[in-house]
Amino acid sequence: MKLLITKDYETLSQLTADLILLKWSENHRVNLALTAGASPKRAYEILAERLQTVHFDQSFAHFYNFDEITLKDQEDGLTMQALMQELFQPLGIEAENIEVLNAENYQDYDYQIAEDGGLDLVLMGIGEDGHFCGNLPEFTSFDYGVYRVPINPGDELYQLLDQATSHTPGTEMVTFGPQTVLAAKELVLIANGKKKAAIIKQALEGTITEDVPASVLRLHPNLTVILDQEAASELTA
Amino acid sequence: MKLLITKDYETLSQLTADLILLKWSENHRVNLALTAGASPKRAYEILAERLQTVHFDQSFAHFYNFDEITLKDQEDGLTMQALMQELFQPLGIEAENIEVLNAENYQDYDYQIAEDGGLDLVLMGIGEDGHFCGNLPEFTSFDYGVYRVPINPGDELYQLLDQATSHTPGTEMVTFGPQTVLAAKELVLIANGKKKAAIIKQALEGTITEDVPASVLRLHPNLTVILDQEAASELTA
């Protein structure tokens, strides 16, 4: 594990933006799975600024959503809608460079990724419960490739999703499992803020266990962790 | 440059066959450009035997012809016909895993390779004139990507080709140029026999020059050269 601890969220975001840019600009196909959500928000803004000041051939990078939650009466799921709004539209990524994982194609998706040449980079955040991608503590098995979790209106997950979106949640979540993620060539985990400090300590210094799904990322030979000081504040090493 | 000198052609062929097999069996897309011709003949026979005794998922490897010579009244060119006979048919490679370079698509081919993720392996022989792929001393520029050489019935090349095939040569040769080949992740050059000894010395120990096209391969950071003792017999180092 390669660990970078930055003074603040701004520095974390600059480093993350440049890391993405340097991959994106490869002169042959690269496959990038980049997270939606709060953690990379500023990095994507910086990336959008970079695109105003750095010119390169953007055509070779393909972008993957690494999880998806269906929404009632919506074609796109929760993740794709978020990625469209936070990343793909602001950065002008062409539809032909967006590879969609959804509840229909998830069973063939590990094969599809392999056909595409494998994932070159997966950028992830971590939840306060230790989840990465859609790997929640209660559902995660280290054995899983891409898999499906049913969602029922009575579930805690349903309530959570209901609050997270203006749409009505659907009945399915699909996600890259640990096998899919750890098969990628390079992993990056970012976390910022005081409220991530406890789970970061558990994930990076505690037991590797399915109860703290992100702990398994430490087993990857090419993992970079970028934290701000607050998120790193409980680490002992 | 990584140099392996084998006692004889049989050992060279075994090593080459296993090197190909270990690439072919990757669990994600890999792009292989393998030479036709005399040098790899025995390696391909051994590879065919290996396929009887080694089981693996063959579906992820895509095979490229790195040059082509059109033939009059023939759909396939000289190289594709040879590869079909020597490699693709004996080894049962599916049509969908064969990527065809020809006189129609050569101008877009560098872009196509990049779109496909780049070349993972190029296996080449060397001509007594120092050519690799279709890079003949008189036509080679280190600047070239995939390019076209016109062939006229009056040319020496035409005479040569006329002898090499039972068909009438066409009017065009296309080939991966030095830029295309050196952009690959890994290169392998094989040579055997006394008659290759002089050019091997020039290519590996002489001046790097377009007059000895294969000399440029030494500049690649990941070049493996496998020679039998005869082909290596004039090397000083």
Next chain:
Amino acid sequence: MKLLITKDYETLSQLTADLILLKWSENHRVNLALTAGASPKRAYEILAERLQTVHFDQSFAHFYNFDEITLKDQEDGLTMQALMQELFQPLGIEAENIEVLNAENYQDYDYQIAEDGGLDLVLMGIGEDGHFCGNLPEFTSFDYGVYRVPINPGDELYQLLDQATSHTPGTEMVTFGPQTVLAAKELVLIANGKKKAAIIKQALEGTITEDVPASVLRLHPNLTVILDQEAASELTA
């Protein structure tokens, strides 16, 4: 995971020998941790034959023992003695290319490996109990780097070791833990014979758990598994 199933042990051994040879012959430092024991026995014999017929610069490869068991009144431990006899002496590997892990230096060893540039290849067998390197089911934690297991004369392990060696076992085992092994660039697991079939099924198709230590190897992005038909006979896929 890349899976190769060979007709028989001889083919497995040929492939393994060539895989090692192709790494060993790199033209810059590479760090190889190769297992002792029954599984690679024939591969090492073939490798010794290859060294009679293939000439290359052997000086850049460094060889590591990935575990060690101390022996009473013996300077070298059980693993180093085995490697000396089975691999290093028959293949003429120079002392300066042998990197020794032992009970004295194990605490700094992860750092030492990193200082050396990291491991390029770890070749392992699997025990019928699912162990790899010295990671026994009862002692393994996925969190461990290089670690130490005390051995007491009353232990089952002591009895086992006592039978395995003509010397009296010592009081310590040290081994690369899962963290150390999975940090390597490339892993190879080999297994042959009927008696490995059940554990291979568990390790490759069962739950990833510390109770079957080798199951964790599946999480590595660059794992090659080479089995003979007997060892593969219980696999469903």
Next chain:
Amino acid sequence: MKLLITKDYETLSQLTADLILLKWSENHRVNLALTAGASPKRAYEILAERLQTVHFDQSFAHFYNFDEITLKDQEDGLTMQALMQELFQPLGIEAENIEVLNAENYQDYDYQIAEDGGLDLVLMGIGEDGHFCGNLPEFTSFDYGVYRVPINPGDELYQLLDQATSHTPGTEMVTFGPQTVLAAKELVLIANGKKKAAIIKQALEGTITEDVPASVLRLHPNLTVILDQEAASELTA
């Protein structure tokens, strides 16, 4: 070739600084050869700032000078003095992480680099005459590994050096040749300003020739070129 064209020198320098930082922070030995001189000046300043705000284990990166010019009555040569002042001292790089090339050890240096595991990154500028590292148009051969050029007080080079330093030039220049540089895993070429526009056009779009030494860098499979708009202003593509 991967080409990034930035709006200005500041953006070029930010990208370059982060590219270096992301390599420097590897969790195992990496070997970096970074240029002295005007082009990376601002990048190194930004890197020094980054070290105030980004914490990581700096101990695994080793730094190489890729050329050297002896100075009369001075232990360190011109390049090492410049690197000390511009990079090593401001960034607090430890003596034990600095690998010195000089007129005494240059003959063994290609071997030394290979022993060290090979170069992971070479960051270079380009001279208006097309030189990279110490490869001047009049002295460069694509065949050269690390080599020596004698300097005589009557030479144009001597006059040039005499102006460039407050010390009296010595009698020798040593440099990584094209073979040494192109054997590295990754190359980065940076250039900024109007006065580099003409040579950048020649190097990137002109003939690959020893007369424009940097043109040969295009043959490397993993070359990144970062230019500001002025340096890129004569490119046609």
